Amino acid sequence: MIIKSADFTVSNTRISKLPPPILPEYAFIGRSNVGKSSLINMIVNVKGLAKTSQKPGKTQLINHFLINKEWYIVDLPGYGYAKSSKSNRAEWAKFIRFYLEKRESLQVVFVLIDSRLEPQKIDIEFCCSLGEKGIPFYLLFTKADKQGAVKSQQNMAQFKKELSEFFEEVPQMILTSAENQLGKDDVLALIHEINGN
Numbered sequence: 572m573i574i575k576s577a578d579f580t581v582s583n584t585r586i587s588k589l590p591p592p593i594l595p596e597y598a599f600i601g602r603s604n605v606g607k608s609s610l611i612n613m614i615v616n617v618k619g620l621a622k623t624s625q626k627p628g629k630t631q632l633i634n635h636f637l638i639n640k641e642w643y644i645v646d647l648p649g650y651g652y653a654k655s656s657k658s659n660r661a662e663w664a665k666f667i668r669f670y671l672e673k674r675e676s677l678q679v680v681f682v683l684i685d686s687r688l689e690p691q692k693i694d695i696e697f698c699c700s701l702g703e704k705g706i707p708f709y710l711l712f713t714k715a716d717k718q719g720a721v722k723s724q725q726n727m728a729q730f731k732k733e734l735s736e737f738f739e740e741v742p743q744m745i746l747t748s749a750e751n752q753l754g755k756d757d758v759l760a761l762i763h764e765i766n767g768n
């Protein structure tokens with residue numbers, strides 16, 4: 572798929588202010604600092620569209636980016652930032668849960684995982700919560716350029732193994748790097764396939 576346009580549409584903290592659920596939406600989520608903004612910018616080929624975070628965990632916004640005037644990338648707030656307050660985390664959970672469970676136009680969720688790390692409990696739990704709710708998701712492993720291919724593959728295999736205790740079929744995994752565009756075509760091909768155009 573060729574990206575012809577990528578436009579920031581709206582940024583908000585209120586479900587009531589989301590755009591009408593008319594166009595397909597693809598949500599991106601992960602731990603703070605996992606590389607979500609960088610990956611979104613790499614996929615759509617626009618530097619600075621999604622704001623890379625200076626202060627992880629600060630923004631609790633849902634950002635909509637309209638792609639090719641046909642579908643949305645939805646940038647969800649990062650989870651698991653230790654320094655955000657308890658009430659902040661509870662607000663986050665409520666807001667995101669509502670979006671993930673109720674948004675009719677949501678097609679799939681891309682869960683971002685840092686490929687440098689061994690499986691983290693918070694990521695496994697988040698995947699399980701999506702599974703329990705029947706929300707379809709794919710796993711995008713980020714920052715592949717930061718270590719050797721073998722290490723990334725080991726961490727991915729371990730993640731798959733841990734998830735397979737909870738899932739009959741572990742969702743597809745894609746290794747990515749915002750630095751060298753790794754995974755870009757695979758992610759766009761998936762979206763293209765789901766969009767059916």
Ligand code: GDP
Binds near residue numbers: 601603607610751
């Ligand atoms: P977010 O908080 O999940 O949106 O993460 P950011 O996109 O702001 O990235 C967090 C940090 O990781 C920034 O310093 C990025 O430059 C860096 N980063 C993100 N993706 C990559 C990547 O693929 N490779 C490398 N080397 N650094 C990355």
